[in-house]
Amino acid sequence: MDFPSPKSNIEKLHTYKPNFGKSKINNLIRLSANESALGASLNAIKALKIFSNDLNRYPPQVSDELVSAISKRYSLNKKKIILGNGSDELISILAQTFLNYNDEAIYTEFGFLQFPQAISIAGALGVVANDVNHTASVDNILSKISKKTKLIFLANPNNPTGTFITKNEVIRLHESIPKHILLVYDAAYSEFVINDDYTDGSELVEKYENVIMLRTFSKLHGLASLRLGWGYASENIIENLMKVRGPFSVNAAAIMAGVAALEDLEFQKKSVQHNLKWMSWLEKELKLLNLDFKSSITNFLLIKFPVELDYSAENAESFLASKGILVRGMKVYGLSNYLRVSIGTREENIKFINELKTFFRK
Ligand SMILES: Cc1ncc(COP(=O)(O)O)c(C=O)c1O
CATH class of the missing domain: 3.90.1150.10 (Aspartate Aminotransferase, domain 1)
Structure with missing residues (x-):
């Protein structure tokens, strides 16, 4: 060649x-x-208008201000939060961090396209679990688990179907998977959900080591152009993801606008x-x-x-x-x-x- x-x-x-x-x-x-x-929030737009100082400076590797704002807004533990260049970046680094060449990762039939993409880029094998009625099926996901499974990707609610599985089904899924398999629970649209029988996954992260919740500023907060997402997982997982994430992948404008957007209830x-x-x-x-x-x-x-x-x-x-x-x-x-x-x-x-x-x- x-x-x-x-x-x-x-x-x-x-x-x-x-x-x-x-x-x-x-x-x-x-x-x-x-x-x-x-x-987007007018507060976020205002924050960007005054954003002109320190353009020559690298952003903080982890913005304590933004992490604290997320922790306050959603009542979460600061130590378990990771920021990313959109949740897309976090999906990619999860695959890179956890998947070896021969490993398998499960994703759902009409699940978010970035899942199979990230799995393939990592060089692992994507295994599809069929949906039932365009909705993720816990039984079908469980039936695809093999000795090689390392990750399960589930967007709940899912893009592009808009459908979701209930909190009880999410708990059943989590309870049925071995502890060494990480459940990547992508809750990008959770802020739009008003249903009582839904979970954004954070309660599972509080109790277990093998779940990560992913969130984004691109949807409800309207900051898609700035590329800002975050994850919530055990300190051990966050520490390993930080070894793979670009050192300055979250830029200073995104940090400023993100903090302002969170405050604009x-x-x-x-x-x-x-x-x-x-x-x-x-x-x-x-x-x-x-x-x-x-x-x-x-x-x-x-x-x-x-x-x-x-x-x-x-x-x-x-x-x-x-x-x-x-x-x-x-x-x-x-x-x-x-x-x-x-x-x-x-x-x-x-x-x-x-x-x-x-x-x-x-
Ligand atoms: C389910 C889901 N996850 C993640 C993303 C990516 O979000 P971000 O803009 O934070 O990369 C999207 C965007 O469409 C999505 O639909």
Whole structure:
């Protein structure tokens, strides 16, 4: 070979491709990335405006200010918190830290795409546990455990399905796995959840060594552009992850905005209320259009489209794009009859439904 070739497991992978649009229309309505409908906290924006000092300085390796703010906001132990460049970074370093070449890691059939990606990059073998009704199945996950299993990745609620398993099911899963297997419990959308029978996983972390909860500032807090996520796990796990994480992977702007966002309880409350209101409105409108969808406790909805070509998900995606509305095609997840749509502002949601009505009238 006369060129440098990557490891064979990397060669087989595809680069992650979000739908941020190719349309020439200005002011695109972006309902394709589960972002915050209401932007970000004004406090966070203000914090960034005064962010000009010390640009020449490296950020702290671990910001005590941000860790303390997280600990205060969510009543958690400071010593168990790790910060990351988005929770994506934490997913990658978990795979790199715990997986050897011959190890296996389990992820769910319609689970978040970064899980199989991170497992493959680490050079380990991803093992799929089938969903039941587009929802993670504890029994199917347990049936995939082998002597080689080191990690189990579970997003709860899950992206792109929006579905979740109950707290009792999460406890049953955890109780049934051997202590040497680490449960990676990704609760990226937990702040939108109001259901009593849900757990964000932190209570398991308080008691056990083999669970890590992952969280993000990209969804409820609306800081996706700054790349800020965090994890909650035993001190031993955090210490090992810190050996692998880039030394300065969380930048100073993200730290400042993160602290300000956490303090803005008003914005958080408003965003949750907005999401609940427009989710139920969207569900009602989709029913009127006779469209099937997965009941979602997140800020997005997975909508099923008819198989007839004219009204297919692919055609709907192109039609909406031609009207300046971006939604997420689900082919990469093996769900080609579906589109995933995030809750937007009032105006965006209404425009989305109006254009969808036009699409079906065509
Ligand atoms: C389930 C889940 N986990 C993690 C992430 C990544 O979040 P971050 O922006 O913090 O990397 C996402 C983003 O879409 C997600 O849906």
